[in-house]
Amino acid sequence: MSRQPQYTIKDIAQALGVSASTVSRALSDHPHISDETKIRVRELVQKHDYRHNALASSLRNSKSNTIGLILPRLSQYFPSTVATAIQNKLHGYGYNLMICQSNDSPEMERELVNALYASRVAGLIVSTTLYTNDFSAFDIFAKSNIPLVFYDRVPQNYPAHVVLGDDYAGGYAATLHLLQQGCRRIALLSGPLTCRIYQDRYNGYLAALKEYAVPFDQSLVYSHELTKENALKSSEAILSGTALPDAVFACNDTAAIAVVKTAKQHQLRIPEDLLVAGYSNDPRAEIITPSITSVEQFPYEMGEKATMLMMDLLQNKITQQGRYISLNTPVKLIARESSRRAGVGAVAESGEDMDSSAQ
Amino acid sequence: MSRQPQYTIKDIAQALGVSASTVSRALSDHPHISDETKIRVRELVQKHDYRHNALASSLRNSKSNTIGLILPRLSQYFPSTVATAIQNKLHGYGYNLMICQSNDSPEMERELVNALYASRVAGLIVSTTLYTNDFSAFDIFAKSNIPLVFYDRVPQNYPAHVVLGDDYAGGYAATLHLLQQGCRRIALLSGPLTCRIYQDRYNGYLAALKEYAVPFDQSLVYSHELTKENALKSSEAILSGTALPDAVFACNDTAAIAVVKTAKQHQLRIPEDLLVAGYSNDPRAEIITPSITSVEQFPYEMGEKATMLMMDLLQNKITQQGRYISLNTPVKLIARESSRRAGVGAVAESGEDMDSSAQ
C-alpha cells in the first residue's frame, strides 16, 4: 500500500542543480563540500522536510544503527529495568533498540533471532528462555561477525560474551543471613537448574550451609519455573508437612510472596515462625506486609554494563578472536521484616550490606 | 566494521545457473516458477544458510514489516502488559515490534518518532508522555500515509485514531463505590489534568459526586504526576490536616499504595477510618495489606485492540479519508479490603462487577 513517492536526496540535488553525491556529503558534513553548498542544502532539507532513509543507508553500508534485545518477558521489575537501562544508554551512542519478548518460548526466541538478523541489526543482546538448550540459532551472528552479548540467563556450553549478576554470592548471602538468624532448616525454592543463574544461587546456598555445618536435606529443595502458581503449590507442600522448615529462601520475589501468602493461610507468623528471603528486590518485596528480605541485583547497572560491552564490541575495541568476555555485577542483600528476628545478630535497618564485590 | 560479504540471492542464482529473479520468485513461491526450480532453490538456501535481507526488501518495496511502539515507560504492569499484547498479536500477522521508551520526555519522544520514521516503520503505535502538547512530530506519518494509532495517553486537539480505556466510567465506578460505602468526603489524587485520561477520571468522579448530591470540594483534589514521591507528599498533606477525608480515590495504584503507607504512619485504620481506591489493578494492589480496591483496565485487551486497528489500517480496510476511529475498552471495578466496610451494601468478594460496557 501507500508507496508514497519520497522526497529524496536526488530531489534536493535537482532543485539545487548539484549532484546527489554533493548533497549526501553536505548532509554528513564532509570537509570537501563548501560551506555555501552545505547551507543551501540544509535550507532545502528544512523547507521540504527531507527525511533520511535509514533503510537505504543501512543497505549501502551493510550496517544498521539498531541493536536487538530479546528477553523472556518484560512485565517484571528486573527485566524491564534492564531493558530501560540498555535503551537509555544506547540512545546516548546514537543507537536504537528493538525490544522483543520470547515469552519464554524457545521457538519464539529462534524466530526473533532470525527476524532480527534479517533486519541486519548491528548487534544483539539476549537473555534466553529458561528452556533454550539449542543455541545454534545464534551461530549466524558469530559467523557474520555481529556482536552478541548475553546477560542474566546466559547459555551454558556455548561460547559467548556474557554479563552476569553474582548469583553465587547472592545465594550465599541470603542463606548465610538466614543461618545467622538462627535458622537451620532452610527450604530452597529454586528455578530450573538447567539455568545457570539458579545453579549458582543453589551453589551459594550449599556453600553457606556447609559453612554452618548444616547437613544438606534434599527434601527441602523445590525446583521449577518460579511462577506464582507453581510457587503457591510448592509453598503449600513445604508448609503443610509435619517437619516444617524454619526458613524459606525463594529464588525470586514472586515465589517469596507466594510463600508469605501461604504462610498466612497456615497461621504461621513471619518472622516468628518462619523466615523468608527472596531474590531481585522487586518493589513488591518492600510494600508487602511483612516486607520481604531480598537480594538486590542492580538491574540498571547490569543493563548499562551489557550496553558498554556491546559498544566495545561494535567499536572493535575488543578483539573478538575467540576470546569471550564475562562480566559480573555485584549483588546486595536487603534485610527486611520477613527475616528479622528480635535480638538475633545486628541487622541494619535499611538493608544489610553484603556487597558481593567484597567477596 | 565487518562488511562481511553476504550470501545473496545472486549467489544462489549463479550456483544454479538461473537468474536472480527466478530465485526471488522461487523464494516467494511465485506460481510461475516450476516446482523443480523451487526445490533446487530451497535446497541451496538450506545448504548455504542463505538469509533474507529485510533491508533490501523493505527498500525496494518502500515498506518494512516492523511496527514502532513508543511509550513513556514500560516498567509497570499496565504499559508492559499492553506492549506484550501488541507484540504477541503483531507476531501473528508477521510483523515485528520495535519498542521504545520516551521516559516521559517530549524531546526523547520526538527523537524516537523521527528515528522510527527514518527506519520507515510500517506503522506507529503511541502512548504519549504526560507533557506532550506539540504533536507536529507526528505529522510526517499522516503525510506519508503511514498508519498511526494512539492509546491510553492520547493527544488532545490532534486528529488521530485512538484506543482508550473507559476512564470516565472508571472514575465514576470507583467514586460511586466509595459513596455507596458511606463516604462523603472523598479526596482525589489525580494525574495532570492536561492529560485526557485524568480529565475523564476526574469527570467520572464529579458525576458520581453529583449523583449523590455531594458538594464538590476543590481542597480535596490534588493533581500532579503520580509518582511514588509526589503521592507520598500529597498523602501527607491530605492526612495531616484537621478535616480528614473519609476516602481517597487515587488515579493509579502507585499513588494508592502511597496513601495506604501514609495512613499507616498516621495510625489510620483502613478501611475503618479511611477507604482507598486505586486505578489500573496493578498486581501490587492485590498483595499489599490491606489489599487495595482498584479499576481493572484490561491492558491486554487494549493492546490487542490497538493492534487490530493498526492491522485494519495497514490493510486499508478502513478508509483514512479524514475519518478517525476511536475505540473504547471497558473497565471493571475490583473491590478489595481497602474499601469494604462491614455491613455496608453488598460487595462481591472477588470483585464487584461494574463493567463499563453496561453504561
Added chain:
DNA sequence: ACACTATATGCAATCGTTTGCAGGAGTCTT
C-alpha cells in the same frame, strides 16, 4: 607561462531484492 596544489564537485557503481515486460519452448486448436 608552466607546473603544481588545494578545493569543490560529479560520475557511476554498489548494497540485495523485487517486478513489469519480453521472450523462448512446448502444447493445443483448427
Added chain:
DNA sequence: AAGACTCCTGCAAACGATTGCATATAGTGT
C-alpha cells in the same frame, strides 16, 4: 502448418544513499 495459448524464465530498471575515483576550477610559486 500457422496462430494462439500456457508455462517458465531472464533482462534490466528500480528503491535511496554512499563513496572511490576522476575532473574542473582557482590559486600559488617560480
